[in-house]
Amino acid sequence: RLVRFEQDADAVRARLESKDGVGTTHRADVMLAADGIHSAARRQLYPDEGVPRWSRLVLYRGVTRSAPFLSGRTMVQMGNRAQKFVCYPISRAAYDEGASLTNWIACVQAGEREALKPEDWNRRAEAEAFLPRYAGWRFPGLELADLVRGADDIFEFPMVDRDPLPRWTHGRVTLLGDAAHPMYPIGSNGATQAILDARVLADQLAGTDAAGAPDALLRYEADRLPKTAQIVLANRGHGPDYVMQVFEERAPDGFAHVHDVASQQELEDIAAGYKKIVGLDIETVNAKMRGV
Structure with a gap:
């Protein structure tokens, strides 16, 4: 883990410490600090x-092998802003075997008196919690409890x-991924945006010598910081999941067909608005591909 860093005009020195307490310094x-939401560099x-x-x-997460539901390739999102359930198949091999x-x-x-626990992906929980x-809660073809x-x-x-x-960049040090822009896990953008960070950073550093590295980091920041800031704020509004809140507010007692509540155009506009923010609209993606 990173303990501390120091830098001068020519180099940066990172002090690291292993799990058994052995320290080393690297020049x-x-x-590039990609040390997550508890980033020591950011701190x-x-x-x-x-x-x-x-x-x-x-959030409670799990992976279950089961019989396929609906088409076998369907993603399910149900609920509202206060409570929801999301599931989707993640294995083509299981699908080919007739499973999911x-x-x-x-x-x-959380309960009113529940305190914030350390953000740890490895904290185990029980279903009854x-x-x-x-x-x-009912969804055709899906047994949620099972x-x-x-x-x-x-x-x-x-x-x-x-x-x-x-700003992320300070001289020869910059942040990326969750160290730079931790966001709600909505729209699959946690890992996605970190990958985009890495791509832009690699492009800017390619062919750059040590003297030009700080300017390359600033160019990376100029590209990525405003884009990810938009996504952080958009995800606070629940991003594309906002559509579930629309149905909750307009049809709390249920509906016969989605278009009785929202038109196809409105649904497409909600999705398109978020795609534009995260850079996944057709025009932006095509422009990026032309630059490859």
Whole structure:
């Protein structure tokens, strides 16, 4: 783990410490801090930032092998802003065998007195901690309780993010991924945006010598910081999941057909608006491909 870094005009020196407490120092032209939401580099750069911003929502995740539901390739999202359930198949091999390896996420509100726990992907939980809240939830072809109970392991973590930073790059040091822009896990953008960070960063550093590295980091930041800041803020509005809230508010007692509540054009506009923010609209993607 990173303990601390120091830099001068020519290089950066990172002090690392192993799990058994052995420290080493490494010298480099640049330091790319991709050390997650608990980033030590970010904490050194912004010591007064404090703890992550909690939505007071808690996520439970698991993976279950089961019989396929609906088409066998269907993604299900149900619920509203306060509570939802999302699941989708993640294995072509299981599909070819007539089964489904399904990733699922249950999102519930925390209790009024529940405190923020450390953001840890490896904290295990039990189904009964949240499954009773889904009593009475029905979806054709999907047995929610069976899906949850069929998981070998269930993991719990709070849904947190941080406010966008004014800058990531300080001399020969910059941030990327969750260290730079932790966001709510909506729209599959946590890993996606980190991958885009890496691509832009690699493009800017390619062919750059040590003297030009700080300027390359600034160009990377100029490209990626405003884009990811938009996504952080959009995800606070629940991104494309906002469509579920539309139906909750307009048809709380149910409906016969989706178009009785929202037109096809409105649904497409909601999806297109978010795609534009995250850079996945057709025009943006095509422009990127022309530049490859």
